[in-house]
Amino acid sequence: MLNNQDALDRAFHALADPTRRTILERLAREPVSVGALAKPLAMSLPAVMQHLSVLEAAGLVRSEKSGRVRMCRVEPEALSRAERWINDRRTEWEHRLDRLGAYLSTLTDEGEPHG
Secondary structure (H helix, E strand, O other): OOOHHHHHHHHHHHHOOHHHHHHHHHHHHOOEEHHHHHOOOOOOHHHHHHHHHHHHHOOOEEEEEEOOEEEEEEOHHHHHHHHHHHHHHHHHHHHHHHHHHHHHHHHHHOOOOOO
């Protein structure tokens, strides 16, 4: 089992590619077959399969074969982990900027020269 940092690294690696983000956006609406995913993309079916492989390795997508059709669906928990990481960083920087703003206010209130 991957540790959380490895899983997060794989998720961000997968999300770094615009084609994979397009695939995820499509799958966020509903589960779709690989063939239907490939149809609007300007690439071969094997290329789409490679992108899906990266998304599956990152835990962002799950696929299962039903007869001759491979259906794909998004795995929301993996996206939630990436979202939580981003939100934690945002909160951290907002607190830092709030402290900087408070400090700068004290300089202005005390009439300290700026430099």
